[in-house]
Amino acid sequence: MSAAQKPDAKAVNRGVAPVTYGTGERPPRGDYASARSDFTCDQSWEHYTAVDHDLYRRLYERQVAQLPGLACDEFIEAVRHLGDPRRIPRFDELSDALHKATRWQVVAVPGLIPEEAFFALLAQRRFPVTEWLRSPAEFDYVVEPDVFHDLFGHVPLLFNPMFADYMQAYGAGGLRAGRLQACEYLARLYWYTVEFGLIDTPAGLRAYGAGILSSAGELRYSVTSSRPQRLGFDLKRIMRTRYKIDSYQASYFVIDSFRQLIATTAPDFAPYYGQVADATELAAEARLATDRVF
Ligand code: PHE
Numbered sequence: 133m134s135a136a137q138k139p140d141a142k143a144v145n146r147g148v149a150p151v152t153y154g155t156g157e158r159p160p161r162g163d164y165a166s167a168r169s170d171f172t173c174d175q176s177w178e179h180y181t182a183v184d185h186d187l188y189r190r191l192y193e194r195q196v197a198q199l200p201g202l203a204c205d206e207f208i209e210a211v212r213h214l215g216d217p218r219r220i221p222r223f224d225e226l227s228d229a230l231h232k233a234t235r236w237q238v239v240a241v242p243g244l245i246p247e248e249a250f251f252a253l254l255a256q257r258r259f260p261v262t263e264w265l266r267s268p269a270e271f272d273y274v275v276e277p278d279v280f281h282d283l284f285g286h287v288p289l290l291f292n293p294m295f296a297d298y299m300q301a302y303g304a305g306g307l308r309a310g311r312l313q314a315c316e317y318l319a320r321l322y323w324y325t326v327e328f329g330l331i332d333t334p335a336g337l338r339a340y341g342a343g344i345l346s347s348a349g350e351l352r353y354s355v356t357s358s359r360p361q362r363l364g365f366d367l368k369r370i371m372r373t374r375y376k377i378d379s380y381q382a383s384y385f386v387i388d389s390f391r392q393l394i395a396t397t398a399p400d401f402a403p404y405y406g407q408v409a410d411a412t413e414l415a416a417e418a419r420l421a422t423d424r425v426f
Pocket residue numbers: 298301302303304305306308309321397398399400401402
């Protein structure tokens with residue numbers, strides 16, 4: 133799950149207004165009419181068809197097969213928590229296991245939700261997971277996050293105590309960033325860590341970002357292709373950097389450890405936001421003299 137760029141969602145008497153990426157001509161896919169005011173809804177597990185479960189299994193199997201040598205060990209170790217790959221997991225069962233491990237839960241949402249609602253859920257250690265699954269025609273690529281991306285990409289690392297704390301801190305920081313008009317900067321941090329982050333390990337670079345871990349093609353591309361640049365994690369630099377939502381990334385940022393990620397993001401960001409606002413914005417493919425290049 134990620135928040136929409138320019139959410140336009142007003143709470144209405146029944147359900148909530150749908151959210152799409154950008155100004156978007158594409159109609160929203162989810163059933164926002166039955167969502168609650170915090171944008172959560174019921175998973176309605178019984179409504180998944182045999183085709184859905186089979187497609188989930190095929191997505192899962194293709195992705196698990198490519199993890200060795202490309203995904204970080206913490207992710208590989210945790211992916212088993214998703215349970216039987218032949219069925220889309222029941223969120224309530226997954227939540228029970230997750231709560232025992234790190235006090236997180238997964239909650240169903242109809243799709244993209246406004247930033248504010250997204251941050252609020254994370255701050256409460258509730259991870260919003262899109263309830264619908266892509267169609268078989270979207271086996272290789274789906275534009276918006278679906279239940280496969282959200283579960284397979286995001287949920288395993290929520291079983292990791294350090295990463296679990298990072299996600300909650302991010303949510304709390306997001307609520308504050310909203311009051312400081314700095315949501316865009318935090319969205320970039322999310323994008324280049326939670327969605328597309330790489331980590332340096334003794335065995336080489338590995339992926340920990342959900343957007344790459346759930347992608348058929350970008351997982352290998354991000355770790356091994358010579359086309360994109362891989363740059364050392366640099367918080368304010370990331371806050372200045374635009375990103376691509378409709379193609380593989382031009383730049384990936386590499387952390388040394390989850391400990392580094394947490395330590396670097398622990399300080400109060402309020403003074404950083406002013407500095408970032410005064411600095412020039414950077415294109416996704418920009419390269420600075422100060423970049424540490426991998
Ligand atoms: N330290 C950040 C702040 O003061 C909060 C935060 C933590 C944001 C981790 C993102 C990730 O706002």
